[in-house]
Amino acid sequence: MNIIIKDKIIHYQNLKGLNNNQLAKAAGLSSSTLNTLFSSNSDPTFATLSKICNGLGITLSQFFSKENDTYDLTEWHKELLSAADTLPNEKRSILLTIINEIK
Helix, strand or coil, X not given: CCHHHHHHHHHHXXXXXXXXXXXXXXXXXCHHHHHHHHHCCCCCCHHHHXXXXXXXXXXXXXXXXXXXXXXXXXXXXXXXXXHHHCCXXXXXXXXXXXXXXXX
8 A cells, every 4th residue: 555545544543442353443444445555566446546535534535635735633622623522513603603603
């Protein structure tokens, strides 16, 4: 696998706190498929990389964004996003409305 692609997958995997088995399950891939990708020198197919991104909770666009377009989240941001992720979509919309109103 291309080192850049492999490193980016590992980077996002670490941000999400997922081991290989957890990522494989979240991506809908077998653990052996993911392990083979990490141990080989070939790049994943577009479809496989798309599944991996879905499992990581990111888009392909985010995956391929420039490194300087992203930033590390503070613990506060992570806590806020984690709490928001547990809300149903209707409640997320309300939360966003509240945030926009108090800005």
